[in-house]
Amino acid sequence: MDTNLPVTSQPRIVIIGCGFAGLRLAKDLADSPVQVVVIDRNNYHNFQPLLYQVATGALEADSIAYPIRKIFAGQQNFFFRMADVERVDTGRNTVVTNIGEIRYDHLVVATGSLTNYFGLDSIERNAMQIKSIPNALNLRSYLFQNFEKALLTEDPAQRQALLNVVVVGGGPTGVEICGSLAEMRKDVLPQDYPELDLKQMEIYLVESGEEVLGPMSKDSQVQAKQYLEEMGIHVRLNMKAQRFESGKLYYSETEYIRTENLIWAAGVNGAAVEGLPEAAVARNKRINVDTVNRVLGFQNVYAIGDVANMVTEEMPRGYPMLAPVAIQQAEQLAANFKRLFQGEALKPFKYLNKGSMAIVGRNRAVVDLPGNKHFGGFFGWLTWLFVHLLTLVGFRNKVVTLVGWAISYFSSDKALRLIIRPYKRNDFKDDKGKSSAQHNASTPQYNPSVPTPTASVVGG
Structure with missing residues (x-):
């Protein structure tokens, strides 16, 4: 005991x-x-708001994590068990x-x-998520592995699927990773993959609601959507993902987007x-x-x-x-x-809303403050950087992150394009430790013997 x-x-x-x-x-x-x-x-505290930057090679994983024991060093009444x-x-x-x-x-x-996959089993089995550092590292490896495969395939449809990225979920996580991917497509990938025609790479943001950044103000929603479209991202509103199989994300019984890279950021x-x-x-x-x-x-x-x-x-x-x-x-x-x-009465919780924000890309962010105040653009971008830098745990992490951001900003480069541990989708383990094989054994499967109806295709 x-x-x-x-x-x-x-x-x-x-x-x-x-x-x-x-x-x-x-x-x-x-x-x-x-x-x-x-x-x-885990033996570390994970700063989740910056996971997408680890996934897209902008930051190292250890710049957004900090050892729990080190955080509480010197606190005499604290004990930790992993x-x-x-x-x-x-x-x-x-x-x-x-x-x-x-x-x-x-x-x-x-x-x-x-x-939360909302009961969509084929998506749960095959999509990528960003809830932890291992998730982010797996996603980074998977994306770059698919770019390497795209160099080798002679099938145009397969190449298109390997290049296309679909992000489901128009909240802050979905918006932010789409913006980061668009910048990577513009500034990074042409240097690494000059043999690929990256004009073929399409980035889709799929949202089942009527707007992106649903909890934020109308001004932020409109401005964020404008930023995304200016960066060449296809924003698909009122579109619900239904299943994901054979390199196709279906949003109806017959219509799909061709992709091998599905990032699920739609719910929790x-x-x-x-x-x-x-x-x-x-x-x-x-x-x-x-x-x-x-x-x-x-x-x-x-x-x-x-x-x-x-x-x-x-x-x-x-x-x-x-x-x-x-x-x-x-x-x-x-x-x-x-x-x-001390034998005193407990006081009820009251939330003080200090505002919300989301970054879309370089010099592009939206910020909502109490009192229906809104601003965006470069000043919003600086505000987002400052708040997140201030919130990071540990002086070293703050310095490393600031330096990484400065290098990315002035050089338009993201240096961490490393496939350190190759990712195999069939090796996926969920948050309860089940492998995909174990998971698939206990969940309904889509029957591949059932003919797929003639389909309309988006994105090649």
Whole structure:
């Protein structure tokens, strides 16, 4: 029991996950008379907003990750265990992990989110996602491997599929990776692949809604779409992906876009842990909490960040799954723990919206501020860079990222075009560790023996 954690008379707060929420909560409890135990499957904190830059070769992976133990060096009440959480046993106040059981007095679930494929099995099997550093490195390798294959094939249709990139999802992640790919097509790939006619490379942004950047202002939506189209990206609104097979993304029974490079950025589910009662978990796998982030039905179990589903009159669908929400919930919960230990009443969470932003490309970004204030262009781009640089963990990461951005800006180059570990799509493992073979064995398959109807083709 307790995986060699020191015995303590102080309350033990166990935090599952060291993303934005878990990290901030653990830091804010530094001076509290508690024992803080963080459990994470990785030994580093991952700055997710910049994953797309790792995927497109603009940044090194270790410039957006920072060792958890180094972050908390010197915090006397902090302990870390690298482990996979298998389930929680709320009856015994215990977290069951692959390295043993850990007892808690108070449990905080801060596990974040997982990719939501909306039941589209062929897309889940074959599309690329960007939720982790391994995802980003796999995507980078896969893209460049396909460019290498495009050099060798003599089949024009196959070459077109290897060059085309389709990004599904018009939120900030989809918009940002499309912009980065367009810049790579313009400035980087012609140097590396002079034998390829890169005018044939088409980049599509597919969005099922009526606009890109749905949560942002109308001004930002219009301006971002204009930026994307100026960069040569085909923006397809009101288009729903239906299946992906044989190098074709179908958006109807007969119509498709030819591509081998499908990047899925269309939605997320909460990453709820096993062991909580069904009533505590919403349909989107987020955990239902009250206004102090306490899981419904429990007095000592909490959830914060993306996984927390806090429904209020102001937010009938729950708070958005954004880093600022996660950080503010962590800060409020830390303050509430201090009130709890002092016998004071807990205060409800209130979100302070400080604005939102998205970058499209060099000198192109959109920013929304409270009070219906909007700006974009070069000043918006500088604002995006400053905020993200400020938010990165670790002085070294800030310096490395700034230098990398400066080199990319002045040289129009992205030097990290390395296929360090070749990626095979059939070797894909999901967030639960299943290989694609294991996954396919338990999910419905599209029957290749069923004839495919005559199809209309987009993109060659």
